[in-house]
Amino acid sequence: MPSSSVAAEPSTPPFSLTGDRYDQSTYWGRFRRMLDQCDPTTLLHSTKEIYEARNALHDYYNGKSKLSDEELWKARKLKESAIHPDTGDLIPQPFRMSGYVPFNGPVCVGAVMAKSTPAIVFWHWVNQSQNAFVNYFNRNASSPVDDETLTWSYMGAVTSAIAIAYGLSTVVKKRLPPAKATVVLRWVGLPASMVASSANCFIMRHSELDTGITVFKKGTNEEIGTSKAAAKKALKEVVASRVLLQFPVFGVSPAFMTLPPVQRLCLAYPSLALPISTTVLLLSFGLGLPASIAAFPQTGVIPENSLEPELRGHGDLQYNKGL
Numbered sequence: 001m002p003s004s005s006v007a008a009e010p011s012t013p014p015f016s017l018t019g020d021r022y023d024q025s026t027y028w029g030r031f032r033r034m035l036d037q038c039d040p041t042t043l044l045h046s047t048k049e050i051y052e053a054r055n056a057l058h059d060y061y062n063g064k065s066k067l068s069d070e071e072l073w074k075a076r077k078l079k080e081s082a083i084h085p086d087t088g089d090l091i092p093q094p095f096r097m098s099g100y101v102p103f104n105g106p107v108c109v110g111a112v113m114a115k116s117t118p119a120i121v122f123w124h125w126v127n128q129s130q131n132a133f134v135n136y137f138n139r140n141a142s143s144p145v146d147d148e149t150l151t152w153s154y155m156g157a158v159t160s161a162i163a164i165a166y167g168l169s170t171v172v173k174k175r176l177p178p179a180k181a182t183v184v185l186r187w188v189g190l191p192a193s194m195v196a197s198s199a200n201c202f203i204m205r206h207s208e209l210d211t212g213i214t215v216f217k218k219g220t221n222e223e224i225g226t227s228k229a230a231a232k233k234a235l236k237e238v239v240a241s242r243v244l245l246q247f248p249v250f251g252v253s254p255a256f257m258t259l260p261p262v263q264r265l266c267l268a269y270p271s272l273a274l275p276i277s278t279t280v281l282l283l284s285f286g287l288g289l290p291a292s293i294a295a296f297p298q299t300g301v302i303p304e305n306s307l308e309p310e311l312r313g314h315g316d317l318q319y320n321k322g323l
Contacts, residue, residue, distance in 0.1 A: 015072040017061060018221070024297050033298070034097075034290030037323075042081040042098045047090065053078040084137070085320060086214075094130065095137040097323055100289055104130050105282045108249050111189045112281060113274065115182055120169045121162050124189070128161035128196050129154075135204040135238075138323035149207055157203045161196035168192055186257070189250035197242040205235055205322070215317040218301065225311050230302045230319040237296040237321055244295060248288025253281040293323060 013021055021036075023029035045053075053075035059065045060072055067075070081098045084091055094103040107130060111123035132154050168188045173181050212226035213234060256262060257277055266273040300321045304312050311317065 012068075012070045012073065015060070015069040015076075017057060017076070021073055024299070027294060030294035030297060031290055034294045036077045037081055038097045038100065038286075038290045038293075039077070039081065040098050040102050042078055043093055043096070043102065045078055045082075050078055050082045050090065054083060091137045095133045097134075097138065097289070097293070100134060101282065101286050104134075105285055108189075108285060109278045109281055111193070112186055112250060112253055113277065115185055117166060117169045117173065120185070120188060121166050124161045124165035124192060124196065125158055127193070128158050128200050131197060131200050131242075132157045132204050134323075135201050139205050139208070150204075153203045153206070157196075157200035160199040160203070161192070164192045164195050165189075183258075186254040187250075190246060190254075193246045193250050194243050197246060198239050201239050201242050202235065205238070208235060213319055215302065215307070215311065215319050217314055218316050218318050224314050224317055227302070227307055227311055227317070227319070229306055229308060230300070230317070233302055233306070234300055234319055234321045237300065238323070241292045241295050244292035245288055248284040248291070249281065252284035252288075253277050256280045296321060298323075 020029070020033060022032040024033065056065065056067060056072065056075040057079060060067070065072065082091055082096060083089065093099045104127065107123060107127045111120070111127055114120040114123050136150065165188065168191065169185060172184050172188060176184060208231040209228060211231075212228040213231045215224050215227045215230050216222055217224055257266070257273070257280075262276065266276070298321055299318050301316050301318050303316050304314070307317060
């Protein structure tokens, strides 16, 4: 593969179209990669700039690039933040991982601050609706999904979210006095979102379990076949990362607001409660998103002995986990 014609800075590794800039065998390396993919500043780039970045990578592949390694890494970062790796389609901004915090953050603030049952149900409906589309647009697209399946999956995911949020808020209001209920209702989002997000992810991507996902020869883009075992492993990893994400989103802010110094400050200046809670939630969300996704490599590996018999004989295979 051709190398860059401009010498890279010492801190910049040689560019690669398929290799990673950061060591994906370590959690820190995966976290650094996800920081790039979740970087909201990539939303500031136009569609034209995104396609220019993709074209720059094509030029590099064809040996025509005159960009430095650093410029090529930036082009790859922009391209991967906005274009689906399987379909090559442009992902709408609200459903990119880089758009998750800017677009979903205010929704999560609404869910955490909601005190009435209708408000809790409304915000969790909006939250899980967005989550459903994020799951869809960032799925492993080697498994096709028809419109009817997508519609029923969306309805099932959102219904589960509303049922859980409504059920928990109703129980809290009936079992606890108003003063305690107001405090506890802030925590309803954590268990509700953990269960709902897991169900959401599973329902939106369950078709992969029926059809399987594409597996590749390790270290290459050579397709070996379609594996249901790899689909099961990928879905487990994505569901687990979604559960982990709920702690920084719906756990950190309520916990922070119960700290005595914060409570005293908010009692003295009630108008500060919302901006403080919002700031803490957005910061914890911004760090928690790449931290939770980095729990598992984007390109997963499935051992040969876990594969279907017809796919064995090629060693361990790899697959795109999806996000």
